[in-house]
Amino acid sequence: MLETYVPLLIFALIVLGLIAALVTLSFVLGPSKPYKRKLAPYESGIIPDTPAVRRLSVRFYLTAMLFIIFDVEAVFFYPWAVLLHQLRWYGVIEMFVFMLILLVALAHIWRKGGLDWE
Numbered sequence: 001m002l003e004t005y006v007p008l009l010i011f012a013l014i015v016l017g018l019i020a021a022l023v024t025l026s027f028v029l030g031p032s033k034p035y036k037r038k039l040a041p042y043e044s045g046i047i048p049d050t051p052a053v054r055r056l057s058v059r060f061y062l063t064a065m066l067f068i069i070f071d072v073e074a075v076f077f078y079p080w081a082v083l084l085h086q087l088r089w090y091g092v093i094e095m096f097v098f099m100l101i102l103l104v105a106l107a108h109i110w111r112k113g114g115l116d117w118e
Contacts, residue, residue: 062114073102 080087080095087094109115 059117063117066109066114070102070106 076098077095080091084091
């Protein structure tokens with residue numbers, strides 16, 4: 001039983017060896033002359049006047065999370081639309097309940113000021 005996995009093990013060892021060899025050769029043969037200007041952040045030819053790493057407001061993360069949540073919820077509409085003919089009224093009622101829950105959540109977030117950017 002285990003002898004059927006031997007070719008897979010040999011293949012994995014060859015791949016790992018090749019990766020290790022390529023990374024080692026890259027470090028050994030590749031050019032490496034770091035200096036201050038080369039290590040500075042570069043963006044479209046503009047000399048940065050602020051640090052490259054900066055703290056972002058928590059509002060940004062909250063807005064991004066809300067977008068992801070409501071975007072993922074919207075994915076559920078596609079299978080529902082495909083199977084709507086088979087689901088009949090039960091599917092329509094269930095989708096309206098689902099949309100009502102989303103609307104209540106959105107109203108709550110709106111009332112709490114989760115969508116205010118100021």
